Amino acid sequence: MEFVNQIICGDCATELRQLPDNSIDLIFTSPPYADQRRNTYGGIKPADYVDWFLPKSEEFLRVLKPTGTFILNIKERVVKGERSTYVIELILRMREQGWLWTEEFIWHKKNSYPGKWPNRFRDSWERLLQFNKHRKFHMYQEEVMVPVGDWAKTRLVALSDTDQIRDESKVGSGFGKNVSNWVGRDSVYPTNVIHMATECGNKSHSAAFPEALPEWFVRLFTQPGDIVLDPFIGSGTTAVAALQLGRQFVGIDVNEAYCDLARDRLSGLQLQLLPTVVREAQETYLNNGSTRSR
Amino acid sequence: MEFVNQIICGDCATELRQLPDNSIDLIFTSPPYADQRRNTYGGIKPADYVDWFLPKSEEFLRVLKPTGTFILNIKERVVKGERSTYVIELILRMREQGWLWTEEFIWHKKNSYPGKWPNRFRDSWERLLQFNKHRKFHMYQEEVMVPVGDWAKTRLVALSDTDQIRDESKVGSGFGKNVSNWVGRDSVYPTNVIHMATECGNKSHSAAFPEALPEWFVRLFTQPGDIVLDPFIGSGTTAVAALQLGRQFVGIDVNEAYCDLARDRLSGLQLQLLPTVVREAQETYLNNGSTRSR
DNA sequence: GTTCCGCATGAATCGATAG
DNA sequence: ACTATCGATTCATGCGGAA
Numbered sequence A, B: 001m002e003f004v005n006q007i008i009c010g011d012c013a014t015e016l017r018q019l020p021d022n023s024i025d026l027i028f029t030s031p032p033y034a035d036q037r038r039n040t041y042g043g044i045k046p047a048d049y050v051d052w053f054l055p056k057s058e059e060f061l062r063v064l065k066p067t068g069t070f071i072l073n074i075k076e077r078v079v080k081g082e083r084s085t086y087v088i089e090l091i092l093r094m095r096e097q098g099w100l101w102t103e104e105f106i107w108h109k110k111n112s113y114p115g116k117w118p119n120r121f122r123d124s125w126e127r128l129l130q131f132n133k134h135r136k137f138h139m140y141q142e143e144v145m146v147p148v149g150d151w152a153k154t155r156l157v158a159l160s161d162t163d164q165i166r167d168e169s170k171v172g173s174g175f176g177k178n179v180s181n182w183v184g185r186d187s188v189y190p191t192n193v194i195h196m197a198t199e200c201g202n203k204s205h206s207a208a209f210p211e212a213l214p215e216w217f218v219r220l221f222t223q224p225g226d227i228v229l230d231p232f233i234g235s236g237t238t239a240v241a242a243l244q245l246g247r248q249f250v251g252i253d254v255n256e257a258y259c260d261l262a263r264d265r266l267s268g269l270q271l272q273l274l275p276t277v278v279r280e281a282q283e284t285y286l287n288n289g290s291t292r293s294r
Numbered sequence C: 001g002t003t004c005c006g007c008a009t010g011a012a013t014c015g016a017t018a019g
Numbered sequence D: 001a002c003t004a005t006c007g008a009t010t011c012a013t014g015c016g017g018a019a
Helices: A012-018 A046-063 A086-097 A161-171 A176-182 A212-221 A237-244 A256-287 B012-018 B046-063 B086-097 B151-155 B161-168 B176-182 B212-221 B237-244 B256-287
Strands: A006-009 A024-029 A064-074 A100-109 A125-132 A193-196 A227-230 A248-253 B006-009 B024-029 B064-074 B100-109 B125-132 B193-196 B227-230 B248-253
Touching: A006 A256, A012 A046, A012 A248, A024 A212, A046 A064, A046 A086, A064 A100, A064 A212, A086 A100, A086 A125, A086 B086, A100 B100, A193 A212, A212 A227, A212 A237, A227 A237, A237 A248, A237 A256, A248 A256, B006 B256, B012 B046, B012 B248, B024 B212, B046 B064, B046 B086, B064 B100, B064 B212, B086 B100, B086 B125, B193 B212, B212 B227, B212 B237, B227 B237, B237 B248, B237 B256, B248 B256
Parallel strands: A006 A248, A024 A064, A024 A227, A100 A193, A227 A248, B006 B248, B024 B064, B024 B227, B100 B193, B227 B248
Antiparallel strands: A064 A125, A100 A125, B064 B125, B100 B125
């Protein structure tokens, strides 16, 4: 277990070799998209993307527990007026590798990048592809249930007033009455569409996604004490979410500056949380006698 | 022009042969999904879906104008715990056929079908794949603008001189200098995520999608008088939307009962609308001297 | 303490210009 | 012909300081 709760600097396909088979409960990651983030990562050409990714996903498959889940946050960019096909090609190739393509969640980014073009609107969503090793996997649906009376306060499902108005203007009538179906119930299961604003603004670190996004999947697919891996950890957002929820983490990144940044964010957090949440979680975990697969 | 404004009963790959090349402005359709709607359609197996569809999309490509757009509403179903791959395989094959995969809109169905499963949430979105023949196509973005977000109420009321500084200063992405354009503006361009409730109708017909969905795309991609084709017309929803917006339609379906149902819905509507909207639109269209290809 | 206003800034994309 | 860089366009949100 000496590999947990650290940030490893290097290529994940290489560094993951030091991890045992079937040891990770959840992989949540957002790799650099093709030709994006060229300054921090290499800038992979769309045509080369699949071949670049497959050796890494091969290792992901090895280290993931049979009951574990792999969530891949990705979106294809536009090239010469067309959506690139590397993401859907990747899905097909990963299935050949042995992965099951279980589900595709949609992350609706409410504050997507502005802009206007003659032939397309702003891109306001990303894919959250779910892959598994087997049909049976751990899923703790009750952990992400959404309080009903509380729409406005819920970060995950709440639509703004404007969204409601927009919808009404399109469909006219018929939506409002459905609310009555939920009267008397205090929480419902979410759907596979996740509404969440991107983190923007004046923070010192800039993450590709808001902390609430990995948080949601960590709660859904792991229990306290479980191990969460992010092989493209970036500024450490996934690890922060895992730690705050009493899970353990493994973070890998090829960029040293990012590794340092992630370590900084985490060291403060670990000192703060260790006496309470994490230790408690680990004790619970160990007392339950969960066996660690080699 | 004798082929417009009618419902044709038959297989669309066959029936479309009577249509000239480059004659359709918009194709909007929701084909039977694999193994779904088995009672009304044949019930195509997921493995056979792509081969079943390609001869049809070949004809779509022929009849579509170079400036036209093809919107395909589709979603892969779950088979043995996995999302089927026939949709993404279809995208790759259609590109080989000559189509450009321009964009993928998301239809977020807010009141999706209820249910609970141990390993997945309710599926509340569908794909709206946009295909084109060329990079340049007609798009009338102003026709589908939506109310501006709530932020404008508070943020934009007091316009100060400092907004112009951004332009002068270093990074200046230029937003500041055009702030004057925003004063008093109450609508913005939409994104590629469409929030729309499914019609939970007490109506006699059961449509696969609400009328507002084709309506949105008809407004976005066509002008009055243009021709909208739905080769899987079903109960006629696409044709109704087209007619009500002063466009012409061509509807095809292999199921006779559906054809009759669609004709019933449309005949009443045509009598009602012909003297005004449609004729007016056709006259405008013809007076503009638009040339009909071939 | 709340609310309000100023400001910064995003996995963007297109078209034109330059090498 | 093909790639690299740059300017123009556009919306929603978090943070911090002021009222």
